[in-house]
Amino acid sequence: MNVSAPWIRRPVMTTLIMAGLVVFGLAAYRRLPVADLPSVDYPTITVSASLPGASPETMAASVATPLEKQFSTIDGIDAITSSSQQGSTQITLQFSLDRNIDAAAADVQAAIAQAQRNLPRDVRPPSYRKVDPSAASILLLALTSPTLPLSTLDEYGQTLIGQRLSTIAGVAQVQVYGSQKYAVRIQLDPQALAARQLGVNDVVGAVQTGNANLPTGILWGTDRTYAVEADGQLRTAEAFRPLIVAWRAGRPVRLQDVSRVVDSVEETKTAAWYNGVRGIVLAVQRQPGTNTVEVAGRVREVVAEIAAQLPASVKVETLYDRSRSIAESVTDVKFTLYLTLGLVVLVIFLFLRNVSATIIPSLALPISLIGTFAVMQLLGYSLDNLSLMALTLCVGFVVDDAIVMLENIVRHQEMGKDARQAAFDGSKEIGFTIVSMTISLVAVFIPILFLGGLIGKLFREFAVVIAVAILMSMVVSLTLTPMLCSRFLKHGHAAKGTLGRLFGFTERGYEAMLNGYRNSLDWVMARRGLTLAFSAAILLGTLWLGKVVPKGFIPSEDQGQLRVTTETVEGSSFDAMMRHRSEEHTSELQSPI
Numbered sequence: 001m002n003v004s005a006p007w008i009r010r011p012v013m014t015t016l017i018m019a020g021l022v023v024f025g026l027a028a029y030r031r032l033p034v035a036d037l038p039s040v041d042y043p044t045i046t047v048s049a050s051l052p053g054a055s056p057e058t059m060a061a062s063v064a065t066p067l068e069k070q071f072s073t074i075d076g077i078d079a080i081t082s083s084s085q086q087g088s089t090q091i092t093l094q095f096s097l098d099r100n101i102d103a104a105a106a107d108v109q110a111a112i113a114q115a116q117r118n119l120p121r122d123v124r125p126p127s128y129r130k131v132d133p134s135a136a137s138i139l140l141l142a143l144t145s146p147t148l149p150l151s152t153l154d155e156y157g158q159t160l161i162g163q164r165l166s167t168i169a170g171v172a173q174v175q176v177y178g179s180q181k182y183a184v185r186i187q188l189d190p191q192a193l194a195a196r197q198l199g200v201n202d203v204v205g206a207v208q209t210g211n212a213n214l215p216t217g218i219l220w221g222t223d224r225t226y227a228v229e230a231d232g233q234l235r236t237a238e239a240f241r242p243l244i245v246a247w248r249a250g251r252p253v254r255l256q257d258v259s260r261v262v263d264s265v266e267e268t269k270t271a272a273w274y275n276g277v278r279g280i281v282l283a284v285q286r287q288p289g290t291n292t293v294e295v296a297g298r299v300r301e302v303v304a305e306i307a308a309q310l311p312a313s314v315k316v317e318t319l320y321d322r323s324r325s326i327a328e329s330v331t332d333v334k335f336t337l338y339l340t341l342g343l344v345v346l347v348i349f350l351f352l353r354n355v356s357a358t359i360i361p362s363l364a365l366p367i368s369l370i371g372t373f374a375v376m377q378l379l380g381y382s383l384d385n386l387s388l389m390a391l392t393l394c395v396g397f398v399v400d401d402a403i404v405m406l407e408n409i410v411r412h413q414e415m416g417k418d419a420r421q422a423a424f425d426g427s428k429e430i431g432f433t434i435v436s437m438t439i440s441l442v443a444v445f446i447p448i449l450f451l452g453g454l455i456g457k458l459f460r461e462f463a464v465v466i467a468v469a470i471l472m473s474m475v476v477s478l479t480l481t482p483m484l485c486s487r488f489l490k491h492g493h494a495a496k497g498t499l500g501r502l503f504g505f506t507e508r509g510y511e512a513m514l515n516g517y518r519n520s521l522d523w524v525m526a527r528r529g530l531t532l533a534f535s536a537a538i539l540l541g542t543l544w545l546g547k548v549v550p551k552g553f554i555p556s557e558d559q560g561q562l563r564v565t566t567e568t569v570e571g572s573s574f575d576a577m578m579r580h581r582s583e584e585h586t587s588e589l590q591s592p593i
Contacts, residue, residue, distance in 0.1 A: 004427035007479040008420070014483045018367055025370035028377035033291040035384045036326045038461040040454065043095035045108050047071075049119075049126035050088040059084040062120050067091055070115035071497070074107045086269075097453065101130055137175070137283040138296050140319035141303065142274035147313045150180035150278060151265055156314060157280040161306055168302060170287055170295035177281040178272025184237045185264035192258040196248050203258065206245040210234065234386065237261045274317060281319060291382075293330075296323030333388040340395045341365055348403065357410065360484045361402035367480065368398045368473040375468045381461050390466040397441055397470050401434045403478035409485045423486035431478060438474040442467045 007014045043300060049063050065080045068091060071080055076099040082091040095104050105128065112126050119126075143153050143161070154176070162174040188203060216228040234240050239258035272281045286295045300318075307316045344365065349358040360545035369391055381387055415417060448463035450456070524531050 002424065002428040003431050004478050005424060007382045008423050008427070008483050008486050011483050011487060014479055015569070018480050021374070022367060022369045025373040027374075027384075029370070029373040031377055032373065032380040034293045034326060034330055035382045036292075036329060038386055038458055039288050040457045042454065042457075043097070043099045043101040043104055045093045045095070045101075045105060045128055045130055047091040047093065047108065047112065047126050047128045048088065049091075049123060051120060051123045052087050054087055054120075056084045056086060059087070059089040063123055064089045064091060065128065066115050066118040067112070070111040071108070071119075074104070074111060076104065097457065103434065105130060114368075115153040117358050120453040136322070137320070138286050138292050138322040139284040139299055140271075140321075141282040141284070141490075142279050142313050142317045143282070144274050144277045144279035144317070145311075145313045146277075148311065150280065151182035152316065153280045153406060154180045154265075155182070156310060157282055160310075161303070161316070162282060162498045164306060165282070165284060165299055165302060168295070170290035171299065172285045172287045175283040175285070177283060178270055178279070179267060180265040180280065181267075183266040183508060184240050184266055185262050185268075186236070186240070186255065187262070189258055189260070196246070196253050198246055198253065198258060203245055205256070206243060207240070237263045249579070253430045272361060274319060292322050293323045293327050296321060312496060329385060330383060330388065333392065337388065337392045337395070342394055344395055344399055348399070352406075354490070356488050357406060359491065361399055363484070364402035364473055364476045364481060365395065365399055367476050368469055371472045371476075372465060372469045375472075379464065381465065384461075385464045385522050386458065387465045390462045391469060394466045394469040394473075397466075398473035401438060401473050402481045404434060404437070405430055405477045405481045406485060406489075409482065409489065413489065419489045420486045423482045423489075426485075427478070427482040434474060434477055438470055441470050 006194055026076050047067060049059075049067065051059060051063060054062070060082070064084055067079055068082060070556050071077065074093075076095045078096050080091065081091060081094075084090075093104075095101070095106060108128050112128065116125070141161070157176055158179070162176060165171055165174045185322070186203070186207070188200065193199065193203075211234045214534055219226040219228060234243070240261045241254065243255040243256055244252045245258060246253045272279055274281070284296075284299055286292055294361040303316055307314075310316070341362055345358065345362045346388065348361060349355075353359055372391065376382075376387065405427060408430040409422050412422035412426045415422075417425065443461040445467050448456075452457060
């Protein structure tokens with residue numbers, strides 16, 4: 001049975017099928033997302049709860065502990081970690097890899113409802129969200145202004161920019177760091193309260209009563225109906241100051257008499273800087289499975305449009321762009337792939353020394369790789385460092401099948417057969433060999449598919465891509481290669497006359513290399529003991545280097561960033577650190593360059 005015979009007899013069908021494979025592959029290539037690593041669904045859920053004014057110890061004992069006890073009853077949890085801060089706590093639930101994240105989220109929601117009865121009365125309802133390990137911020141934008149207050153910048157970032165960026169295709173959410181949302185801060189005077197026999201609860205009740213926004217009612221008329229709106233909300237510190245807290249000796253005690261009311265922000269213990277200037281930082285996160293480079297490009301275009309609508313004093317700067325390092329990394333891998341293709345074609349030419357015999361197997365390279373892109377798109381894979389590395393490594397494997405087919409056909413042609421008959425006879429003899437050789441190569445990567453844990457999820461894409469490319473090369477070698485040989489393969493001597501000096505140069509180089517190899521082989525065969533000792537030394541050296549070579553999870557990557565972490569001295573206040581940073585920035589501005 002000759003698998004290649006129908007493809008040789010029907011060259012038009014073979015050409016159309018290969019052309020269709022190339023068209024679908026190129027269309028899939030344009031749709032493949034670009035990322036640094038494959039998308040890994042790692043089931044992790046974070047639960048957040050807040051109790052304003054509570055200390056970290058209180059949050060850990062009264063909020064985190066009841067929630068952790070309830071979460072421990074959920075099936076499939078590998079680890080539970082919590083972190084408690086002033087007024088807030090965050091619990092991270094890490095599930096096993098085979099756990100469905102949606103089912104786990106439903107269990108977490110039910111556990112929160114069960115634990116609600118054991119939480120303090122004033123605690124805000126805990127919230128949870130799914131965590132995607134690949135959902136790190138792809139773009140950080142910094143908003144600064146030398147004239148506008150931070151609360152105004154925060155409003156621009158939260159409403160105008162943040163909401164607009166969230167509507168972009170591929171953007172999951174936009175987080176705000178260093179948020180400075182406007183708020184009125186009331187600083188009570190204990191001595192003034194004691195002199196008027198007032199407590200903190202009296203002030204809180206008065207503020208809540210005087211700052212109410214309740215529905216007033218509806219006036220029904222014979223012809224019309226009027227909705228009565230009475231806005232009792234106070235929005236500035238100036239409006240809060242005359243608020244009456246209580247009556248003493250027939251005189252009103254106003255809020256300004258027992259406290260200091262100032263315009264401030266909700267969170268005064270968080271801050272963000274850009275080049276030494278206070279500002280607001282927006283973190284853009286992409287949706288899983290989307291093209292990081294394209295999403296970041298769309299965000300930059302929209303930011304440029306929004307920047308034209310902002311006041312002239314507001315500057316939007318790019319603090320970090322993850323897509324640039326990903327694009328540069330992918331570009332480097334692509335260059336390596338193109339260089340590998342060129343070197344393989346050059347080596348084929350130097351050894352075959354026949355133009356037509358070089359072009360025919362060389363076509364198997366791009367067609368096999370382009371066809372692999374179509375399968376990658378169907379499987380939901382991406383163009384990342386691992387998938388491109390697989391394509392680069394399989395270049396040598398891909399061309400093997402075509403070369404084996406070509407050489408056997410050339411052998412029959414040298415027996416005196418014409419190109420068509422040589423293609424029939426040569427493909428019939430070597431077809432089973434190509435199939436068995438391809439399956440044996442694919443079998444090498446099958447164990448990677450059964451790897452467990454995070455390693456298995458990461459390298460599964462690598463194994464599948466390289467296996468698909470090798471199988472694609474087998475199909476091309478059994479169909480396109482023998483058909484082209486039957487139509488365009490020239491006899492070696494006919495090709496020699498057309499190459500002229502170039503062929504003579506390559507022929508002399510080939511003969512010189514062959515003679516050098518023959519001499520080195522004779523030298524080695526005459527010293528077999530020394531050769532075995534040298535081979536054993538290489539084996540021992542390989543084992544030793546395998547132990548001493550540095551080991552890690554993923555190779556380090558230079559992204560052009562330097563992160564510095566500092567530790568605060570115990571007892572240092574936030575205000576003191578702020579003053580210290582401000583003094584350092586002032587000295588930098590005043591120091592001569």
